[in-house]
Amino acid sequence: MQLESGERSILAYFPSTTAADRAATALKNAGIEEVQIDRVSRFGVDIDASVNTPINTAGSLSGITMFSSNSREDSDSKKVLLAADPSSSGIGDTNYGVGGRKAFMVTAITKEEKLDQAVNILEQHGGLV
Template sequence: MPEERTIIASFPSSSKARTTADALAAAGLADVHIRRNSRYGVSQDPYINDPISHQAESLASLVLFSTNSPNDENQATKVLMDADPSVSGMSARGYGMAGGAAFTLVAFVPEPRVDEAVGIIKANGGDV
């Protein structure tokens, strides 16, 4: 079994991260995971975080994926989270999060294909 390397890249949007994951999969590198970075905890509940279901607890729950976090008990906290610059997208890069971006892509790649994978990631706007 060939040795693998872990590649960690950051992206300002989920669509760029998803496009990159799809490009890596098309190249035969399918062990790729995308995670949302948040300063407030993350809850990936597709029912609550769906604006069409009318179940969103706040604007922050839709944008920051922050539903069911412990601070959601406090209405004032919800208002402050809604006013956070990351909700408007004005903080897509460099706003106090790991990697400085809202989304992290982690790929596990065989050693001989690391340069190829890094090239795909950078071509799609990722920072490695």
């Protein structure tokens, strides 16, 4: 996609579809028509207190660390690999694929004169611009 002269693109990241949807709705209400929500991480979750509990109600180590206790992975080998992933263990690349962070991206295209207003709306709704 090529922007027209005087248009600006804005990318903002949110922890949930609910927050992203609220921000997108607010942008549209402000007259910014080109708004899109995308999932940009393989984990689109916030911390799930019903699975990630101190008493370990998850079905596997990967369930504890990646909220996948309800997965249908039959292979113990797959579960071991999931648990060893840097996003589960915390060892390795900082914030690598971390679930529950900013997995949803709102993209907006607006005219230059509405840029500051759009950025303010996204930030007011908790977006990382």
